[in-house]
Structure formats: structure tokens, C-alpha cells
Amino acid sequence: MNSRPPTLDEVARRAGVSTGTVSRVINNAQHVSKKARQAVERAIEEVGYIPNVSARSLATQRRGAVVLAISSDDPALFANLFFAEVITGVNAVIEETDLELLLFLAASERGRERLARILRSRGADGVMLLALRENDPLSKLADASGLPVVHGGRSLDRTPEWYVDADNRGGAHQAVEYLISTGRRRIGTVTGPLDIHAGVARYLGFREALALAGLSDARVVNGDFSEASGAEGMARLLDEHPDLDAVFVASDAMAAGALTVLRERGRDVPGDVAVVGFNDIVTARQTQPALTTIRQPIEALGQEMTRVLLRLIDGERPTPLILPTELVIRDSA
Structure with a gap:
């Protein structure tokens, strides 16, 4: 009695990978990890699987x-x-x-x-x-x-x-909610650029959180995610809204610039003005004081x-x- 030849599924089960990965290895696709390739090659040898040569010839040509x-x-x-x-x-x-x-x-x-x-x-x-x-x-x-x-x-x-x-809108909303929970009521923002989705989404999250708390969202200046624009924006906020008690800054780089200006103006952080950034880049742990922020992966x-x-x-x-x-x-x- 002739034994049934091993199938692609059997190779995949033996290798612990998907059948798609087995096909990519057989077709010599460029983007298979070394570990997966070795597992498939070992499984093919163990079960005695013989790839279909004509099918391999139809494999898409990769540029690599x-x-x-x-x-x-x-x-x-x-x-x-x-x-x-x-x-x-x-x-x-x-x-x-x-x-x-x-x-x-x-x-x-x-x-x-x-x-x-x-x-x-x-x-x-x-x-x-x-x-x-x-x-x-x-x-x-x-x-x-x-x-x-x-x-x-x-x-x-x-x-x-x-x-x-990333959940830019939800993250910004959470940042402002946190500021409100600590008793802040005169909250401003330095936005990111408003011609990109992330900048707009973070601005909308800021506005939503304030609206739900019945607070004003009028303390707004625009930035471009750079440290220099954060410094410029913070200076404008302080000039236009000297009663400011918190600021959500739409990137950590801008928040670093904002902290510099607050220090130069003699404002204690967080005593006088609390600051929350966005991203959690390495800089957030190195600022003085260390930056409360929204971490995106x-x-x-x-x-x-x-x-x-x-x-x-x-x-x-x-x-x-x-x-x-x-x-x-x-x-x-």
C-alpha cells in the first residue's frame, strides 16, 4: 500500500509556523527570519516533504x-x-x-x-x-x-x-484629565502642527477633556513639535494668560523648551504651572523636573x-x- 506523501500543513505543524511561512521558505522569499527558515528546513527533512517545483517557479520575484x-x-x-x-x-x-x-x-x-x-x-x-x-x-x-x-x-x-x-486623541484627553484631577483649572496647550493628523488629534483630545469638565479651552498657541517652538509657545501663553496653572504640551521636545522658559520666568514646576508632554522619549526622564508625559510605543x-x-x-x-x-x-x- 502506498503511503500518503506529507503535506504542507504537516510541515507547518512540525515547524511550529504558519503554512504561509512554509510557502515563503519554499519559494525562497527574502523576508523570513533565520529562526523560522531553519525550523521549516528541519521539518521538511524530518517529514520528507517534496516541494512542487512548478509552484516554486511561479513565486513572485522579490527585489529584496x-x-x-x-x-x-x-x-x-x-x-x-x-x-x-x-x-x-x-x-x-x-x-x-x-x-x-x-x-x-x-x-x-x-x-x-x-x-x-x-x-x-x-x-x-x-x-x-x-x-x-x-x-x-x-x-x-x-x-x-x-x-x-x-x-x-x-x-x-x-x-x-x-x-x-497611536491613540493620539485618547492620550491627550488622558493628559488633561489628569491635570484636572490634580486641581488645575486654567489649563493651556502648545499644539503640534495642525496640518498633520497627530497634531490635530492631540488638540481635539485637549479640547474634549476641558469641555467635559466645563473649563475654558481658549489658552492655545501652535507649535511644530520642536523644542524651539515649545519655548516660543510657552512664552506666548505666559504673556497672554499670566494666570495659567497647567499646560499640556503636544510633544516632549516642545515640553523641554516650555520647561526652560518657565524656569527663566521664575515659575515653579509643578507648584505654579504643571506640565505634561507627549511621547515619553528619553528626554522626558532627563528634564528638570522629570516630565510627566503620555507614553506612546x-x-x-x-x-x-x-x-x-x-x-x-x-x-x-x-x-x-x-x-x-x-x-x-x-x-x-
């Missing part, structure tokens, strides 16, 4: 690279620890694969032209986009490529099909963006992700 395109050409970009942590997260997942990571700063016309050449030449398998502004041409360029595209964050003009974001955002993209490249249709935020209480509030 993915693009991370950031809508910025600011030379100070990498001084912003948010971007550094996102890139660290992206790289951590890429290192588990055989893929190369191509990084583009593509806010300028020249930067976008360079990216377009790569995409037109099919020099990459997929694209991740970060720091997009409203009606950003980078989004249209990536969509026109026909490649899988994952957004880090959402856009104001549309919700992309695939994205990974920045490195995890980069990791999950990459994982979603790899699943898209494999022909899957993953769901978008919104990562949770949490309040971290330190000395500034």
Missing part, C-alpha cells in the same frame, strides 16, 4: 528591499528622538529578514524625484510613509507605484487603507509598520492598528 520615506528634509530630523526610535523599530524587524532598508527624506521635490525613480524601477517590494502632512504629494507618489504601502499615522485628507498609529510603531508591510508583500490583507498610550507620572505634574 523596502523603503521608509519620511516627509521631511530637515537636517535636524535625526536629533528628533521620535524619528530615531521609529527607525530603530523598523530596523529591528528588517534585521530578522534578508531585506534591505532604503531610507528617503522626501519632502523636497528633488527628494520625491529620487524616490519616484526607485519606485518606477521596481527597486523595492514595498513602502512605509512617515510624517505626512495634509494632501502630501508623497502619499500620491507611493500609491501610484502599485506597491504595498503602509502609513505611520493617518492623514487629515483621507484614511489610508493600511496604517499603524514609538519603537513598537516602527516594528508594527514593518510587520504589516511584510504581510502585504506576502499577499495578505492585515487590518490597520492603533496602538494604546499611557500616562507616565513624574515630577512636572
Whole structure:
């Protein structure tokens, strides 16, 4: 009696992976971790599985690279620890694969032209986009490529099909709720840029929390997430609202600038003015006083963006992700 040949499912069960991973190993896909590849190869040998050669020949041709395109050409970009942590997260997942990571700063016309050449030449398998502004041409360029595209964050003009974001609105709401719970009533904010989704979402969270408490939301100045804009915004708030007793600052970098101005103006933190930031980058633990802030999982955002993209490249249709935020209480509030 002829024995039944082993199946793909049996290989997957023996290796402790999905059948999709087995198929990727058989088809020599580039983005399989070394550990998974070794487990599948060992299982194939143990069960005596013989891959279908004709099926392997139909495997999609891979270029072996993915693009991370950031809508910025600011030379100070990498001084912003948010971007550094996102890139660290992206790289951590890429290192588990055989893929190369191509990084583009593509806010300028020249930067976008360079990216377009790569995409037109099919020099990459997929694209991740970060720091997009409203009606950003980078989004249209990536969509026109026909490649899988994952957004880090959402856009104001549309919700992309695939994205990974943090709960910016909920986090800002929690920050202001906490300030209210400590007895603060004259609360201001230095917003992020209001032409990007994160900036608007954090501003809306600020307004919602104050409205629910029956408090004024009129103490508002706009910033751009930089330390300099946080300092400028804090100075304006103090000039225009000298009775201010708390401030929600929409990024930790801006909050560091705000703390400097409060110190220069002789305001005690948190005695006179309590301060809460957003992100929980390393700087938040190093400010004087240490910064109470909303932690978003920045490195995890980069990791999950990459994982979603790899699943898209494999022909899957993953769901978008919104990562949770949490309040971290330190000395500034």
C-alpha cells in the first residue's frame, strides 16, 4: 500500500509556523527570519516533504528591499528622538529578514524625484510613509507605484487603507484629565502642527477633556513639535494668560523648551504651572523636573509598520492598528 506523501500543513505543524511561512521558505522569499527558515528546513527533512517545483517557479520575484520615506528634509530630523526610535523599530524587524532598508527624506521635490525613480524601477517590494502632512504629494507618489504601502499615522485628507498609529486623541484627553484631577483649572496647550493628523488629534483630545469638565479651552498657541517652538509657545501663553496653572504640551521636545522658559520666568514646576508632554522619549526622564508625559510605543510603531508591510508583500490583507498610550507620572505634574 502506498503511503500518503506529507503535506504542507504537516510541515507547518512540525515547524511550529504558519503554512504561509512554509510557502515563503519554499519559494525562497527574502523576508523570513533565520529562526523560522531553519525550523521549516528541519521539518521538511524530518517529514520528507517534496516541494512542487512548478509552484516554486511561479513565486513572485522579490527585489529584496523596502523603503521608509519620511516627509521631511530637515537636517535636524535625526536629533528628533521620535524619528530615531521609529527607525530603530523598523530596523529591528528588517534585521530578522534578508531585506534591505532604503531610507528617503522626501519632502523636497528633488527628494520625491529620487524616490519616484526607485519606485518606477521596481527597486523595492514595498513602502512605509512617515510624517505626512495634509494632501502630501508623497502619499500620491507611493500609491501610484502599485506597491504595498503602509502609513505611520493617518492623514487629515483621507484614511489610508493600511496604517499603524497611536491613540493620539485618547492620550491627550488622558493628559488633561489628569491635570484636572490634580486641581488645575486654567489649563493651556502648545499644539503640534495642525496640518498633520497627530497634531490635530492631540488638540481635539485637549479640547474634549476641558469641555467635559466645563473649563475654558481658549489658552492655545501652535507649535511644530520642536523644542524651539515649545519655548516660543510657552512664552506666548505666559504673556497672554499670566494666570495659567497647567499646560499640556503636544510633544516632549516642545515640553523641554516650555520647561526652560518657565524656569527663566521664575515659575515653579509643578507648584505654579504643571506640565505634561507627549511621547515619553528619553528626554522626558532627563528634564528638570522629570516630565510627566503620555507614553506612546514609538519603537513598537516602527516594528508594527514593518510587520504589516511584510504581510502585504506576502499577499495578505492585515487590518490597520492603533496602538494604546499611557500616562507616565513624574515630577512636572
